[in-house]
Amino acid sequence: MELPRARRLVLFLVVISGLMGLYMLFVSLQIQVPWHRPLSDTKDASSSLEAYEVRDSVPVDTFVATPIPELGIRFRILPKAGPNQTVALQGLDGSTRPTIEAPLEAIEGSTPPPKPRAITTTTARTTTVPSRTTTPDFFGDHYTSEDAPLLTSCPDSIRTKVPHTSFAKRFLGRVPVLQWAKHATESEYQRLSHFHGAHGWGGVKFPLLKACLSVLNTSANRVMFDDWERRANRSQCIRCAVVGNGGILRDSKKGLEIDQHDYVFRTNGAVTKGFEQDVGSRTSFYTFSTNTLRNSMHSYHGVGYNGPPLAEETRYVFLPDHDRDYILMRASAMHTPIETGPERTKTPPKYFGENASVEKFKMYHPDFIRYLRNRFLRSSVLNGRYKDIYRPSTGAVMLLAALHTCDQVSAYGFMTPDYKKYSNHYYDRTFQAVAFYVNHDFRLEMDFWQKLQKEGLLRLYMRQ
Numbered sequence: 001m002e003l004p005r006a007r008r009l010v011l012f013l014v015v016i017s018g019l020m021g022l023y024m025l026f027v028s029l030q031i032q033v034p035w036h037r038p039l040s041d042t043k044d045a046s047s048s049l050e051a052y053e054v055r056d057s058v059p060v061d062t063f064v065a066t067p068i069p070e071l072g073i074r075f076r077i078l079p080k081a082g083p084n085q086t087v088a089l090q091g092l093d094g095s096t097r098p099t100i101e102a103p104l105e106a107i108e109g110s111t112p113p114p115k116p117r118a119i120t121t122t123t124a125r126t127t128t129v130p131s132r133t134t135t136p137d138f139f140g141d142h143y144t145s146e147d148a149p150l151l152t153s154c155p156d157s158i159r160t161k162v163p164h165t166s167f168a169k170r171f172l173g174r175v176p177v178l179q180w181a182k183h184a185t186e187s188e189y190q191r192l193s194h195f196h197g198a199h200g201w202g203g204v205k206f207p208l209l210k211a212c213l214s215v216l217n218t219s220a221n222r223v224m225f226d227d228w229e230r231r232a233n234r235s236q237c238i239r240c241a242v243v244g245n246g247g248i249l250r251d252s253k254k255g256l257e258i259d260q261h262d263y264v265f266r267t268n269g270a271v272t273k274g275f276e277q278d279v280g281s282r283t284s285f286y287t288f289s290t291n292t293l294r295n296s297m298h299s300y301h302g303v304g305y306n307g308p309p310l311a312e313e314t315r316y317v318f319l320p321d322h323d324r325d326y327i328l329m330r331a332s333a334m335h336t337p338i339e340t341g342p343e344r345t346k347t348p349p350k351y352f353g354e355n356a357s358v359e360k361f362k363m364y365h366p367d368f369i370r371y372l373r374n375r376f377l378r379s380s381v382l383n384g385r386y387k388d389i390y391r392p393s394t395g396a397v398m399l400l401a402a403l404h405t406c407d408q409v410s411a412y413g414f415m416t417p418d419y420k421k422y423s424n425h426y427y428d429r430t431f432q433a434v435a436f437y438v439n440h441d442f443r444l445e446m447d448f449w450q451k452l453q454k455e456g457l458l459r460l461y462m463r464q
């Protein structure tokens, strides 16, 4: 039996439009973006600071991180924040924070931040306003402010120079760089659970957050340079070497110079064995997120990277993207197994050594990461579909943390304008082009290092 031709055509159209409708539905729900290739020119080369990062909002026990070196990252898009969260945020301002830094008026070279919204209106606290107008302030350019005791009287420290540079207005000398037990309060949770990923505590349940952060209750967890006072060879200024993993370091012979700083910062696949002449051997601070650490162990095993450095001086600074980070930090410091999630273990995790004491662990404060994103690395990615997964790269966070804590900073192995001449990493066996990822903006970061260098805030290693 043959349908008349016209009816067949109609049927065909109905089926096609049905399929398209389904497709549109999936797209508009933004459930998942399929395998993504790195964004960029395949012929580029030099220092990407880390390989594969995944941001997601899926509960730990259902989430599988699957880095595929050749293809890039599998992403999930964060769900849009609901209207309830706005009301919670709006109800919060004022009393919960000791000081609120003034919102930034404008940042050169970037779109002006949204006006601090509705926080002062009383009506917004009780009424449900249509979601268009109550979309929570994505940027949240307000941060807590804390006193950090000065450890030195360095005459030409970064903090004394900043007021004379173009960064004066956006630089906050009192933004907390680290979070610890004190911060795990209900009111701080109300304020920060509105921001996702590294920028807040969204997706981390309060009891879990509290149980984990409260482990960081020693004086060493509160400050970066917890051993400074005990050091016999203190200099007048705290001089830091911050070492990225860029190919520019290969054959640089900078190892000795790096090791001669008071503190040496490293990140992710920072293998030093066999590369001491070029990159040095000390590591005072190792910065990573659980995800970047696991990916580094997976991707750089072949070049000798077997995990974080285990020297006595080494401190481990988590960049928490996810509740996985809080869970791993607690288990590593308390020496307890992890019962659920991708880091599930039967025995206590050993990434940081069998006997790592709680004093060895630190964690970046979400206010600090959000402040870096908003004020220094406000990428155009934030105007597009990847805005929820964008964050400053792990290397960028490490370098900016040093700029906010050290008196003087030298950076090595970070991306420079001639990056195409160098392999992606100094430890690459064969030349690899620099890989770019949709959740970072390496070019913006590269330009920013150049600006800091020109303003005299940073000594950036360049080949010429």
Ligand SMILES: *[C@@H]1O[C@H](CO)[C@@H](O)[C@H](O)[C@H]1NC(C)=O
Pocket: 082, 084
């Ligand atoms: C939003 O708030 C209403 C009223 O308090 C509540 O019934 C609802 O469950 C909340 N929705 C979410 C997603 O939390």
Ligand SMILES: *[C@@H]1O[C@H](CO)[C@@H](O)[C@H](O)[C@H]1NC(C)=O
Pocket: 214, 215, 217
């Ligand atoms: C710090 O935390 C540990 C483990 O949670 C606990 O045993 C200890 O009593 C706490 N110390 C202080 C001073 O609160």
Ligand SMILES: *[C@@H]1O[C@H](CO)[C@@H](O)[C@H](O)[C@H]1NC(C)=O
Pocket: 232, 233, 259, 260, 261, 262
């Ligand atoms: C300071 O002393 C420590 C311990 O003796 C040593 O590891 C470090 O290299 C010294 N730092 C400098 C800058 O000489």
Ligand SMILES: *[C@@H]1O[C@H](CO)[C@@H](O)[C@H](O)[C@H]1NC(C)=O
Pocket: 354, 355
């Ligand atoms: C850890 O501590 C135990 C008990 O103090 C000791 O026997 C062991 O050798 C230590 N392990 C390492 C790697 O230092």
